[in-house]
Amino acid sequence: MSGDETFPATVGQLSVWRDIERFPPDRLWEANLSFVWDLPEGDWTQEQVWAALGAVAMRHASMRTTYVVDPEGFPRQRIAAHTAEEVLAQVRQGTADVAEREEKDAAEIRRAIDALSELPWRAWILLEGDAPRQVLVVVNHMAADGVASVVLREDFETILGGTDLPAAPGPLELALNQTGEGSGRLRNAERYWRRTLAAAPRRHETGELDPVGAVLQTGIPMPQAHEAMAKFEVTLASLILAAYYRGIQAATGEQEVLLFPMSANRFDEQHARVVTSLNQWAPLLLDLDAAEPFTEILPKVHWKAFNALKNGVCSPDAIWQIRDEHAKLDPPADRGFYYNPMLAPPGFPSDDHLVAPKIDFFDHGRTTGPGFYLIVRGLTSLNLMFRVNRSGFDRDSVNTVMTTMQDCFAQTLGGDRF
Incomplete structure (x- = not known):
């Protein structure tokens, strides 16, 4: 070469x-x-x-x-x-x-x-x-x-x-591989995207644009988070996604929510350690009763997310065309809520004790990318960063998302409520 x-x-x-x-x-x-x-x-x-x-x-x-x-x-x-x-x-x-x-x-x-x-x-x-x-x-x-x-x-x-x-x-x-025998997977993903966005909520955005950056330090050390997961038979990424869904429900009053979890696309040994950008979004439409106990929606969110992430390898040009079609509807398809978990596996050197949860707001300075974006950093302890550039969402609504999520974590992973 x-x-x-x-x-x-x-x-x-x-x-x-x-x-x-x-x-x-x-x-x-x-x-x-x-x-x-x-x-x-x-x-x-x-x-x-x-x-x-x-x-x-x-x-x-x-x-x-x-x-x-x-x-x-x-x-x-x-x-x-x-x-x-x-x-x-x-x-x-x-x-x-x-x-x-x-x-x-x-x-x-x-x-x-x-x-x-x-x-x-x-x-x-x-x-x-x-x-x-x-x-x-x-x-x-x-x-x-x-x-x-x-x-x-x-x-x-x-x-x-x-x-x-x-x-x-x-x-x-x-x-x-993707230009050869793996191309069939790309076509399957396109069909999934079309079905999901066709069923997604459609609404005009209202309210002022008030960019918000915030960090929720849950105070939960990663060893405790991993240990607590054993009783739920779901992944930690799925549990955080379910808490995110609950937080959005609480902030918006809407039961049906379009989420875009990030697929790492590392589901097999061949690709698990490839150094490149494999990340792509996968649409996930959730419509679960807000009154249902959090622990009961966990397995439902987990398996729905599992199905969505199987469709994470996709042609960005084909997906852009599909999204553009739905954005031009009147009213347009909801822009959705984005989620990117970066979690160290069990055994990674970590904090070993709980501390009180804390919320800090900041100026995130970014104008591109998703309008409502949650990035989870779970190396030593579980920390959540939000970047919001979406009309109708302000500090109060973002704070509602975070405090609701912390309540979900306290129920399942330990830790304190606010």
């Missing part, structure tokens, strides 16, 4: 690209994701850390990939035949003091990465004195998603610890 060859993009990569195409030039940074990795205990030198980062890029082709847009407007992968040293020459950004982490992170995520002309990531070592303590990585969403970031972190720690890792399967193999 030479650096001059190009290959089809995966539908996940194409999905991100279609979003990037719609960003205004001054908002291209919104395609960036950022991660801060604590270094394992040890006396690491800067060169050891840089060498491990370079080795990770050699293992995962997406970290060496730029894109070329063909005459029909489709991105194609160009995988650079770089050495680790050549990769680091492009992505190595130097060092900063660990005390400056938040400021550095906030500044660097707003510096766009051009996926057509530069490698899709940048890295900094954060120092305490002269000693490396953390790594800050900013990556274009074309190259990785939230699950892929965990894979990158685990591989980085393994390599830093002295274990070499071979090249891993990448998005090239996945793209070739």
Whole structure:
């Protein structure tokens, strides 16, 4: 494989690209994701850390990939035949003091990465004195998603610890499958989208647009959350989705809700650890009695979500056409409520004690993407971040969603109510 060859993009990569195409030039940074990795205990030198980062890029082709847009407007992968040293020459950004982490992170995520002309990531070592303590990585969403970031972190720690890792399967193999024998799955997803949006509620949006950013720190450590799940026979992601549904019901007074959970599309061993952007939305229409006990709707939400997520691999162009058709109805189809869970598996180093729940509001600064978006970060403890740019929703309604969800968590996972 030479650096001059190009290959089809995966539908996940194409999905991100279609979003990037719609960003205004001054908002291209919104395609960036950022991660801060604590270094394992040890006396690491800067060169050891840089060498491990370079080795990770050699293992995962997406970290060496730029894109070329063909005459029909489709991105194609160009995988650079770089050495680790050549990769680091492009992505190595130097060092900063660990005390400056938040400021550095906030500044660097707003510096766009051009996926057509530069490698899709940048890295900094954060120092305490002269000693490396953390790594800050900013990556274009074309190259990785939230699950892929965990894979990158685990591989980085393994390599830093002295274990070499071979090249891993990448998005090239996945793209070739999707243009061949895997294309039938794409057509099935299109049919599911048409059926679901045809049945979805239709309503005009009313009220003022009042952008809201908020974080709910549930105070629930991840080990306790995983332990509590055992008695419900559903996934933690499904339980949080059910609580989200209950929160929206409480805030809107509507029983029927169109949700868009994020499908990680990592349901088989072949794709579980592929570093690329596999995430795509899947529509889920829920219409369950608001008076029904929360624990009784859990299995219903779980299996409905399971069916929806099977349709998460889809052609973004076909789905955009379907959504556009329903947006032009009078009244239009509801825009829906989005949900993206990023949950560490059991055994991940975590907090070990409950603390009181807390809500903080903030200016999220993003103008693109879903109008009502819940991102769940479950690494050490369970934290929920909301980004809302949707008319008719303000701090009070978002607060209602969060307090209702916390009540659901208290019933099932432990923790305190507000």
